[in-house]
Structure formats: structure tokens, C-alpha cells
Amino acid sequence: MKRKKSASICIDCLDDEILKKRFEKYQSTECAVCGKSNSPSVKSLILAKISRKVILDYFEIYDDIYPGYNGLSLSKVVGSVIGCDNLSFCDLVSSHLIVSQDSSINDEDFFKEDQEYSKRTIPFESEEEQEEYHIARWRSVELSLTHRQRYFNDDAEQFFKMLFEVIADATHPTLLNGPIPAIIKKHKAGLELYRARSFKNREEMEKIFTNPNEELGAPPKEVSQNNRMNSMGIPLFYSSLEINTCIAEIRPSIGDDIAVGKFKITKDLKFLDFCGLDLPLSLSKDSYFRDDYRTRSYFRAFLSYLHNVISQPVRPDGTGYVVTQAMAEYLRYKHEEKFDGIIFKSVQAEKGVNYVIFNELATVCEMQTPNWRPSFPVEFVDKKPLIYKVGSIKYEYNQKSA
Numbered sequence: 420m421k422r423k424k425s426a427s428i429c430i431d432c433l434d435d436e437i438l439k440k441r442f443e444k445y446q447s448t449e450c451a452v453c454g455k456s457n458s459p460s461v462k463s464l465i466l467a468k469i470s471r472k473v474i475l476d477y478f479e480i481y482d483d484i485y486p487g488y489n490g491l492s493l494s495k496v497v498g499s500v501i502g503c504d505n506l507s508f509c510d511l512v513s514s515h516l517i518v519s520q521d522s523s524i525n526d527e528d529f530f531k532e533d534q535e536y537s538k539r540t541i542p543f544e545s546e547e548e549q550e551e552y553h554i555a556r557w558r559s560v561e562l563s564l565t566h567r568q569r570y571f572n573d574d575a576e577q578f579f580k581m582l583f584e585v586i587a588d589a590t591h592p593t594l595l596n597g598p599i600p601a602i603i604k605k606h607k608a609g610l611e612l613y614r615a616r617s618f619k620n621r622e623e624m625e626k627i628f629t630n631p632n633e634e635l636g637a638p639p640k641e642v643s644q645n646n647r648m649n650s651m652g653i654p655l656f657y658s659s660l661e662i663n664t665c666i667a668e669i670r671p672s673i674g675d676d677i678a679v680g681k682f683k684i685t686k687d688l689k690f691l692d693f694c695g696l697d698l699p700l701s702l703s704k705d706s707y708f709r710d711d712y713r714t715r716s717y718f719r720a721f722l723s724y725l726h727n728v729i730s731q732p733v734r735p736d737g738t739g740y741v742v743t744q745a746m747a748e749y750l751r752y753k754h755e756e757k758f759d760g761i762i763f764k765s766v767q768a769e770k771g772v773n774y775v776i777f778n779e780l781a782t783v784c785e786m787q788t789p790n791w792r793p794s795f796p797v798e799f800v801d802k803k804p805l806i807y808k809v810g811s812i813k814y815e816y817n818q819k820s821a
């Protein structure tokens with residue numbers, strides 16, 4: 420291949436946040452793509468030089484094992500790395516890559532004319548192996564929080580920081596309004612939610628009927644138990660969108676009497692909705708030039724496992740909830756964007772949805788007053804609770820292979 424003359428491209432024609440920043444102080448010359456000469460620009464030779472290692476890191480020579488499919492040409496690879504869809508400019512950068520070799524990188528035979536490429540992937544033997552790989556970091560944070568360091572755990576904090584950064588970037592496409600955030604769900608005041616509680620005798624039932632707002636509402640701080648999104652002593656308002664879900668969530672026995680209260684939210688609330696992660700997600704282009712590109716890619720892939728991981732069945736009396744409790748606390752107190760609660764699917768009722776609402780923050784002074792109870796933006800709506808008797812419970816078993 421003949422050595423071609425270098426040309427310049429302006430940063431407006433590069434769709435890559437890191438490259439735009441890196442060259443923003445460069446001088447302006449005529450851009451080979453748009454023809455304008457009023458924006459900082461960079462030479463094709465420089466782009467080839469800095470792209471070389473990135474391409475070696477994240478792409479491999481295409482292995483022609485699927486007949487009928489094609490790999491990517493080097494120009495296409497260059498285009499996706501620098502964020503440019505102008506073929507002749509990408510061809511030019513590719514020709515620089517082919518003609519000049521970098522002795523510090525072992526790239527012999529990698530950059531060649533007519534060679535095809537594909538993104539590097541990890542070869543998993545099975546879906547289980549793939550899942551295990553993608554939830555490994557979550558498991559290690561869980562282990563560390565549960566058995567090493569429960570409070571002030573920097574690793575866990577870093578983990579949740581990146582996780583929520585990546586989550587915030589996920590969108591769903593809409594026909595009319597463009598992409599919308601995948602996990603933000605706003606509800607107007609008035610949304611109806613249900614809470615259930617079992618009772619043992621007439622006396623308990625009368626107590627519930629006399630004061631349903633308190634008896635069926637969030638428990639007082641003294642008796643608040645460990646739960647999926649809160650530690651013991653820090654009550655949150657757990658509720659469900661459906662009556663059968665809220666009954667199933669308290670895991671009743673056959674013959675139990677259950678009182679169900681209908682509540683409505685008293686103001687507009689913004690939830691982080693993990694159900695949004697179950698639909699196909701769009702993620703914005705991530706720069707290959709970011710130092711944390713690999714880590715972010717890992718977190719991006721983890722998003723499709725996250726909802727299952729946070730809602731899987733756990734024995735409530737043990738330490739199984741520690742990691743989701745820490746996650747909820749991070750979201751509430753450390754994450755920049757504020758939410759009023761969390762939505763996630765029920766594991767007790769098929770297609771059921773749970774709503775956890777955070778209480779309105781109280782000062783320590785307020786909390787010191789006798790009988791202080793956290794206050795939640797919800798109120799009991801019906802005059803009377805609904806009463807149910809549990810008739811049957813469905814269990815499903817799958818035999819696990821030994």
C-alpha cells in the first residue's frame with residue numbers, strides 16, 4: 420500500500436467525547452470532511468497513532484466461523500473508534516495504520532489490507548457461565564459487605580457509583596419523544612398501592628379497623644424488620660400494585676386471615692424502576708478512549724442481570740439482604756439524582772410489582788420526640804380494610820441436577 424498524505428478533520432466531525440476534549444485546543448485548519456475551517460482540527464496521522472492501541476485492545480481479527488456473516492473492514496473499525504462515518508477519511512486513517520507499524524506494540528500482521536475484524540468477545544461455554552461472569556462483581560461486593568466490612572465500605576461505594584452512572588445512561592426509544600430514561604418512573608399523586616398484614620384474632624382485627632392508617636401503614640421504627648431495601652430499625656413503606664402481590668409478599672400460610680389496605684400517594688413521586696431494565700436498552704456511544712471503558716462495558720452488560728439479582732428470593736432472617744440494603748441506601752443518600760422510592764418485581768407473585776417508598780427526611784431533633792414515626796407521602800383511602808382468608812398457595816419445584 421502506498422503512503423498517503425495526511426489530512427485533517429475538525430472536532431465537530433468526530434463523534435467521541437474524549438477526542439473532542441483532547442483536541443479542543445488544537446489549531447483550526449480546513450476539515451477534509453465538512454470543508455469548514457473554523458473549529459480545532461487534528462491530523463489523520465495523529466488519529467491513526469492514538470487509535471492503534473485501542474483497536475488492538477478491543478478488536479480482533481475476524482474468525483470466519485459463521486459462513487454468510489462478514490467481519491468489519493479496518494475503515495469501519497476506525498469509524499466506530501473515532502466516531503466518524505465519512506468513509507474516505509476513515510480509509511485514510513486505515514492506510515496510515517497499515518503502512519506504518521509501531522515497534523512498541525506487537526501488531527505484526529494485525530493491520531493489513533483486506534483483513535476483517537470483529538469486536539473482542541469473551542467465549543462463554545454456556546449461558547450459566549456467562550451469567551456467572553457478569554454478576555461476579557456484584558457477588559464480591561455482597562461478600563465484602565456481608566462478611567468483611569458492613570459500614571464505610573469504599574469498594575461497595577465505588578461499585579454502586581459506577582452502577583448508577585451506567586443505569587442513568589440507559590434509555591428506551593419512543594416514537595414521538597425520542598429516547599427516554601429507562602428507569603425513571605414518575606407517578607402523579609393518587610396512585611393506588613396495597614399493603615397486607617395477617618391477624619390472629621378478633622382483637623387484632625378490631626385494632627386494624629380502628630386505626631388502619633397506622634396498623635396497615637409502615638411499621639414503627641422499633642419493630643421494623645430487615646427487609647430487601649432497608650435494615651432493621653429503618654422503616655420504609657413497602658407496597659404492591661396489586662392485591663394478590665401484597666398478600667403473597669407477606670408469605671402467608673393456608674388459613675391465615677389477612678387485612679389489606681388501599682393507600683394512595685399524596686404527592687407526585689419519582690421512582691427508580693428496575694422493571695425498566697427488562698426491556699431492550701439503548702446506551703449512548705461510550706468512548707473507547709476512556710480509561711474505564713472496559714469496566715463500563717462490564718457494568719453495561721451487567722444491567723440485563725441486575726433486576727433478577729436484586730429481586731431473587733432470600734431468607735429474610737439472615738444476611739441475604741445486606742447488599743440490596745446498601746444499594747438502596749446509596750441510591751437514597753449518595754446518588755446525585757434524587758428518587759422517592761424504588762420499583763421492582765415480586766418474586767412471590769408472578770408479574771407482581773412492588774413499590775418501596777422512602778420516608779420524608781426528619782431531623783435528629785424530630786426523631787428524638789417520643790413516639791416519632793417516619794412519615795410517608797401516602798394515606799389510607801378506603802373506609803375499611805379488605806379481609807381475605809388464604810385458601811391455597813401454589814408452589815413450583817424444579818429438580819436441580821446433582
Ligand SMILES: [Zn+2]
Pocket residue numbers: 428429430431432450451452453454455
Ligand atoms: Zn469537520
